Amino acid sequence: MLEFFKKIFGNKSQPRESITTAPLSEAQLQSIISNTAPRYDIQQLLAACGQSVGKQRDLNEDSLLAITATLAGNGGNTPFGLYIVADGMGGHQYGEVASNAAIRIVAGTVMRKFQPYLFNLKPEPPNESLQEIMQGAANEAQKVIQREAPGSGTTLTAALILGQQVTIAHVGDSRAYMLYSDGRVETITRDHSLVKRLEELGHISPSEAENYPHRNVLYRALGQGELLEPDIFTIPFPTGGTLMLCSDGLWGVISEHELARAVRDAPTLQRACLNLVAAANLAGGPDNISVTLIQLVG
Amino acid sequence: MQAGTTLSQRYLIQEVIGVGGMGSVYRARDLHFPNVVKLVAVKEMINLAPDPLVRQTIVQNFEREANLLATLNHPSIPRIYDYFSQDDRSYLVLEFIHGKDLESIISDNDGFLPEAQVLTWGIELCDVLAYLHAHKPDPIIFRDMKPSNVMINHNGDVILVDFGIARTFQSGVKGTMIGTEGYSPPEQYRGEATPLADIYALGATIHHALTRRDPRLEPPFSFAERPIRKINPAVSAELEAVVGTSLQYNIQDRFPTAGDMKDALLAAGRKTGALSQMPTVSLPGSAIKPLWTFTCEDEIRGAPAIHQGTLFIGSYDNNLYAINSADGKFLWKYPTDRGVVSRPAVYEGNVYFGSEDNRLHVVGARSGKVVWTYFTEGPVRSSPRIAEGHLFFGSDDHYIHAVNMNTGRAAWKFETTSPVRSSPFVANELVYAGNESGDFYAVDFRGVMKWRFQAKRAITSSPVVAGQAVYFGSMDGAFYALDARNGWTVWRFRLGKGSIVSPAVTENIVITGAADGFIYALDTQSARELWRFRTEHQVSGSPVIYRDSVYCGSADGVIYCLEYRTGRLRWKFATQGAITCAPLVYDDIVYVGSTDHNIYALLA
Numbered sequence: 001m002l003e004f005f006k007k008i009f010g011n012k013s014q015p016r017e018s019i020t021t022a023p024l025s026e027a028q029l030q031s032i033i034s035n036t037a038p039r040y041d042i043q044q045l046l047a048a049c050g051q052s053v054g055k056q057r058d059l060n061e062d063s064l065l066a067i068t069a070t071l072a073g074n075g076g077n078t079p080f081g082l083y084i085v086a087d088g089m090g091g092h093q094y095g096e097v098a099s100n101a102a103i104r105i106v107a108g109t110v111m112r113k114f115q116p117y118l119f120n121l122k123p124e125p126p127n128e129s130l131q132e133i134m135q136g137a138a139n140e141a142q143k144v145i146q147r148e149a150p151g152s153g154t155t156l157t158a159a160l161i162l163g164q165q166v167t168i169a170h171v172g173d174s175r176a177y178m179l180y181s182d183g184r185v186e187t188i189t190r191d192h193s194l195v196k197r198l199e200e201l202g203h204i205s206p207s208e209a210e211n212y213p214h215r216n217v218l219y220r221a222l223g224q225g226e227l228l229e230p231d232i233f234t235i236p237f238p239t240g241g242t243l244m245l246c247s248d249g250l251w252g253v254i255s256e257h258e259l260a261r262a263v264r265d266a267p268t269l270q271r272a273c274l275n276l277v278a279a280a281n282l283a284g285g286p287d288n289i290s291v292t293l294i295q296l297v298g
Numbered sequence: 299m300q301a302g303t304t305l306s307q308r309y310l311i312q313e314v315i316g317v318g319g320m321g322s323v324y325r326a327r328d329l330h331f332p333n334v335v336k337l338v339a340v341k342e343m344i345n346l347a348p349d350p351l352v353r354q355t356i357v358q359n360f361e362r363e364a365n366l367l368a369t370l371n372h373p374s375i376p377r378i379y380d381y382f383s384q385d386d387r388s389y390l391v392l393e394f395i396h397g398k399d400l401e402s403i404i405s406d407n408d409g410f411l412p413e414a415q416v417l418t419w420g421i422e423l424c425d426v427l428a429y430l431h432a433h434k435p436d437p438i439i440f441r442d443m444k445p446s447n448v449m450i451n452h453n454g455d456v457i458l459v460d461f462g463i464a465r466t467f468q469s470g471v472k473g474t475m476i477g478t479e480g481y482s483p484p485e486q487y488r489g490e491a492t493p494l495a496d497i498y499a500l501g502a503t504i505h506h507a508l509t510r511r512d513p514r515l516e517p518p519f520s521f522a523e524r525p526i527r528k529i530n531p532a533v534s535a536e537l538e539a540v541v542g543t544s545l546q547y548n549i550q551d552r553f554p555t556a557g558d559m560k561d562a563l564l565a566a567g568r569k570t571g572a573l574s575q576m577p578t579v580s581l582p583g584s585a586i587k588p589l590w591t592f593t594c595e596d597e598i599r600g601a602p603a604i605h606q607g608t609l610f611i612g613s614y615d616n617n618l619y620a621i622n623s624a625d626g627k628f629l630w631k632y633p634t635d636r637g638v639v640s641r642p643a644v645y646e647g648n649v650y651f652g653s654e655d656n657r658l659h660v661v662g663a664r665s666g667k668v669v670w671t672y673f674t675e676g677p678v679r680s681s682p683r684i685a686e687g688h689l690f691f692g693s694d695d696h697y698i699h700a701v702n703m704n705t706g707r708a709a710w711k712f713e714t715t716s717p718v719r720s721s722p723f724v725a726n727e728l729v730y731a732g733n734e735s736g737d738f739y740a741v742d743f744r745g746v747m748k749w750r751f752q753a754k755r756a757i758t759s760s761p762v763v764a765g766q767a768v769y770f771g772s773m774d775g776a777f778y779a780l781d782a783r784n785g786w787t788v789w790r791f792r793l794g795k796g797s798i799v800s801p802a803v804t805e806n807i808v809i810t811g812a813a814d815g816f817i818y819a820l821d822t823q824s825a826r827e828l829w830r831f832r833t834e835h836q837v838s839g840s841p842v843i844y845r846d847s848v849y850c851g852s853a854d855g856v857i858y859c860l861e862y863r864t865g866r867l868r869w870k871f872a873t874q875g876a877i878t879c880a881p882l883v884y885d886d887i888v889y890v891g892s893t894d895h896n897i898y899a900l901l902a
Contacts, residue, residue: 078783078784124750124752125749125751125784125785125786125787126786126787128787129779129787129788129789129790130786130787130788130789131788131789131825132787132789132790162781162784162786163766163781163783163784163786164766164781164783165766165767165781165786165788167788231824232824232825233821233823233824233825234767234779234788234789234823234824235823236765236766
């Protein structure tokens with residue numbers, strides 16, 4: 001049948017090999033995709049989590065938090081979500097104390113700002129911007145960790161979702177990924193690790209980076225150093241896409257290709273999380289594994 | 299050909315701009331664009347060869363040049379629009395380059411050109427050579443790099459011209475000597491041309507530009523006998539060394555690729571600090587001249603609109619003017635009772651604009667005759683937006699008005715707490731606007747408020763919605779990015795002072811200005827400042843992005859053209875009064891009004 005149509009309709013136009021078009025940039029694609037989103041459906045967040053201590057450690061130093069809600073108000077229902085992965089630095093004292101504190105303080109600070117909107121009808125949006133709220137929460141966590149577990153440190157990758165805006169606060173080498181509906185996988189955070197920095201500067205190649213001896217050395221972490229400079233940015237939630245936060249126990253042993261496949265092939269988000277954790281353990285499970293997957297539907 | 303000849307019923311010849319071996323090059327106007335002056339370069343090749351075989355070869359050469367050029371896409375290579383043959387002549391229609399060739403720049407300049415300037419051009423030439431040499435399936439050897447084949451356009455960027463002899467290089471094939479004595483390397487005289495020949499010729503070109511010694515007047519390959527610093531001691535040893543390497547007699551001693559030469563030039567520039575001086579265009583005798591100016595009887599404070607070759611602009615002499623955008627000729631004016639600052643909107647043959655006489659006026663775009671007017675209770679300084687058959691605009695009467703374009707009657711009025719001078723933006727089926735007490739509103743198409751946001755001081759800036767966010771500045775000194783759907787603040791950026799500037803957004807960059815005199819570029823995702831550019835007074839004009847430049851006026855009276863990714867100054871043009879409006883860029887021409895009563899048309 002296809003051959004038949006080709007015969008009828010094919011070869012009408014001359015092949016134009018010399019004409020190439022510039023590929024659209026990520027931002028352009030995203031804005032096109034997000035602008036064509038249906039407008040009247042009620043949007044909501046779906047999320048799932050998975051965690052494992054791994055095969056080679058006795059202690060879990062990762063911490064994970066997922067809050068999924070809806071802000072009901074005059075302007076309709078607005079999806080609201082807060083997702084955090086923190087990976088306490090091994091070798092340091094109280095790595096799990098630091099990652100725990102990071103989760104509690106960041107989530108506590110953010111949720112206190114949103115409490116009036118979750119449980120009361122408040123007409124005015126808050127005075128602070130979403131990015132300022134995340135910055136403030138990270139700074140607060142930094143202070144507490146330095147006070148309660150001096151010398152320890154943790155990564156922090158936190159995503160605050162309000163409507164279609166995803167605001168990320170990020171320190172260290174846990175990661176946030178966007179898994180697009182067309183199969184593309186994009187790492188949206190930048191590792192604050194020595195090996196990544198060397199790779200960015202061109203001193204070592206990506207293949208050298210994979211076998212670099214000091215892969216775990218971070219140059220920025222929550223609880224470490226005087227001044228905290230988290231990466232903070234806001235991106236639209238891509239239509240039909242999945243946001244993933246995870247610790248290096250997952251991304252260190254699973255390729256991007258496998259990540260995308262695991263999420264695509266699983267019947268539910270929860271099953272996808274379990275499959276990812278199982279795959280990381282099958283690959284040796286050298287470190288604690290934490291993962292959360294989030295979708296915006298509707 | 300005489301000036302005034304029309305070729306192919308399309309290209310009106312204006313004057314000869316160059317004479318080559320085979321024929322002349324003309325500046326011509328493309329008549330397919332009757333309402334604007336679109337200039338092109340027409341290269342003519344006269345085929346007088348008696349031998350039919352030779353004639354055929356010449357035509358083939360010409361067509362090869364056309365086809366080669368058509369496949370290339372680089373900012374330093376002229377675009378090709380058309381080619382055709384007529385009788386015994388062939389024609390190539392190319393992008394017209396506003397500028398001057400490097401040879402004239404060298405000879406017209408009394409002293410030496412600044413090192414930083416030559417270095418920048420050298421780096422750009424390495425870029426274009428690297429592009430040509432990377433051509434697939436075979437590299438293209440330009441073969442005739444010399445100052446007269448390098449044009450410097452009005453932005454100060456290089457354009458490589460005369461591709462007549464650039465030929466796809468097939469490895470191992472010996473060609474005939476083509477090139478220019480003095481600039482060509484030894485092996486080219488033996489008929490060999492590799493990418494390394496272009497590197498040598500580029501070295502010779504830079505040598506000429508730095509020393510003002512024309513190599514055609516010197517024995518071949520004698521650059522080593524004329525060390526650059528002996529002739530021009532101001533040149534750094536670093537740059538001299540780079541040029542020396544590119545001019546090595548043996549090809550294996552030169553830079554292996556144009557990319558390597560570029561890296562060496564960049565390293566030299568970094569070491570000597572020449573690159574950080576950011577050479578701006580100050581070519582002798584190339585001061586920006588307006589294509590035309592038009593003078594009103596009072597200040598121009600509002601932005602223009604263009605429609606089918608007519609430019610519409612309001613003035614404080616109470617008139618709306620219609621001007622021919624090609625030549626600045628007066629077409630008609632329409633008087634209101636007070637000043638006009640609102641930017642006109644044109645739709646289906648009518649022009650819509652507000653006036654401080656409290657009315658929105660609708661005037662025929664051709665006739666200049668009134669169609670209808672709409673009264674508000676205060677001056678209309680906001681500019682009307684057209685969407686879904688309605689006009690949306692603000693008034694000093696505190697209302698956002700929605701007017702049905704068919705009936706001229708109000709569909710609804712939305713009451714705010716103070717004058718609305720910000721121009722509404724319509725997106726997501728919402729109307730966005732700010733007011734003078736700092737409230738910002740999103741109103742749906744029924745006139746019902748969807749959400750509201752409060753800044754600390756006036757929002758005169760007109761919002762822009764891009765992606766998921768709405769962007770605007772406020773007199774409270776902050777620049778805001780709000781979620782366009784629910785009004786939550788995504789981020790805010792602290793400006794040095796308050797702002798009335800309406801931002802421009804492209805890709806991930808938002809550009810604005812403030813009363814502290816800076817033009818700012820911010821990353822839309824992280825709110826990080828990418829660059830800022832200092833003007834001499836408050837930035838009161840709004841930026842406009844066109845191609846890879848941003849155009850913005852300031853109260854210092856200057857319109858600036860900056861590279862929008864880096865903030866590098868490309869050119870500036872001084873008017874005699876503050877610029878308070880956004881310029882309009884259309885078809886490579888910038889139109890900007892000034893409080894010196896003039897509207898200027900400038901080449902973008």
